[in-house]
Amino acid sequence: MARPRYYVTTPIYYPSADLHIGHAYTTVAADAITRFRRLQGYDAYFVTGTDEHSQKVERSAAEQGMGPQQFVDGIVAKIVPLWRALHIAYDDFIRTTEPRHVHAVGEIFKRIQANGDIYLGEYAGWYCTPCETFWLERQLDAGKCPDCKRQVELVREESYFFKLSKYQQRLLDHIAAHPDFIQPASRRNEMVSFIKQGLEDICVSRTKLNWGIPVPGDPKHVIYVWFDALANYITVLGWPPGGDLFQRYWPADVHLMGKEIVRFHAVIWPIILMALGLPLPKRVYGHGWLNLAGEKMSKSRGNVIDPIKLVEQYGVDAVRHFLLREVPFGADGDYSEEALIRRINVDLANDLGNLVHRTLAVLERFAGGRIPEPSAAADDGQLSRQLAATADQVAAAMDNLALQDATGAIFRLVGAANKYIDREAPWDLAKDPGRRERLHTVLYNLAETLRAVAVMLSPFLPEAPARIWQQLGLTADIAEATWRDAATWGLLEPGLAIQRGSPLFPRIEIEAPKAVAQTALPEAAGALLDIEAFRQVDLRTAVVVEAERVQGADKLLRLQVTLAGEERQIVAGIAEHYRPEDLIGKSVVVVANLKPAKIRGLESRGMLLAASDATGLAVLTPDRPVVSGSEVK
16 A cells, blocks of 8 residues: 655755754754654655755855855855754755756746736836845835845836736635645734735846846746745656656645745745646645844844754754754744753753663663563553553644644653652662562563653654664664554563663753852851852752762761762761661752762762751652752752
């Protein structure tokens, strides 16, 4: 039986300057969607590329003293390594200067002209070069481009026009009949309002440019960049004449883009297709902007972030996770390095990395480093039920392109597994030989959850899932796993020898600003503490995994604790109040950023917090299970 098909596109990007994190946002999303569909068994096809014929590119090249082709070749030479660094697994990369595209666009122009939908006239109006957009006088915002707020130029020239107005009602009827055609709903409402104001026939050629595709039969005209660029979604599939790829994948399942270019894709592009007699794409999705300090990133403004540098510093999984998890996909969001580090620490280090570390540690300690045999009679089904619910939630979210909801559902499962360790306390189960079946079942459940989580995360994180499988002792290639494998409980084979490795995501410590770091703490007891001075103290939860008395020291215990996937040794003066065995598995609060100290020859990295009164000393613990490494505020 033939597999279902799924075709995903990004916009093709202007190579007028190096791409930034905003471009990566769209492309990572498209890649994750494609990978997820492949995981579900779809024959998925993913295309991206570059839009190289434009006045913007021509001017940028001239400023560099280059010809346009030489200029765009240099930019494209940087884009391909960028997508490689982000593990973008596209199937084709289309450039509008390629012969296959140039020939096809000329044929599209001729066919629409032959239908009577393109005619020769004269254009007089306002043109925004950065946006490559024509505007009427009434559409300007205080005399400037209503989109980018920059200066426009008065243009008067002979031009070919495309009859948008002829198709206005037909397009409105299509939108009404297909509510999911333009998403999210806010974009659909904007487009419907725009169309109902009345569509004007648009200029689709320029005579004052040399850089572009000549109009067939009238080479003094160059085809307007948007008419040229939009065609890439079918020219990349070999249309015309419409070979195997076109028959196989068209119409597109989703065109992904930033919200500023939805109008071109939801108005001009569908009408081009109508004029050609071709099916319309199933969905046009305009996501929000990833802003910097509240402003849209722009190459021309210079307020951009280089994703290559982020990948080099934080890793590809961290960058992709931030882009997919931080902001609801249809809404605007802000990038900051602080937000990126927080997302790494909270989700990847404290939650996922901590779960992997703790699970492998208890498997090593209580099951000889092998996946134990579970017992159905000893299983309460908590994690298996949550896994089934998570699989349904992720699939539903991905159908709606709610990427944040999909990743959020997976990390709720990770959080549930961390709480499961705290609640089931395998270190306590191990003390009772009569509860051995329960212990082995708990350990199996944790490992099996990790196996399924790794598969679920594979569309979003390209590296960590394979490392999780390797540490669980799995030798199969995770790339061969399916969504059924992720959603099915009990596939992990007992007896596998785990391969415990280094922490997946070490926690990133943020240094306090110098002015804060030099703030003197008050010496007198009861003195008021400045909030900035207090913020220097990093209080975190940790879990005790080992405890023993320090030889020759009646008051000291040596504790081994896990803190967000990292093991630390702490020497604490609590031996007169606690037996070592009573502390194992206990969640405690520690000062995480204390300088290491040597106590009785042992390095102590942190301080355990405790309260004392007339009745003795009490170690501070959270009043409910929390993930190791959680910040104490």
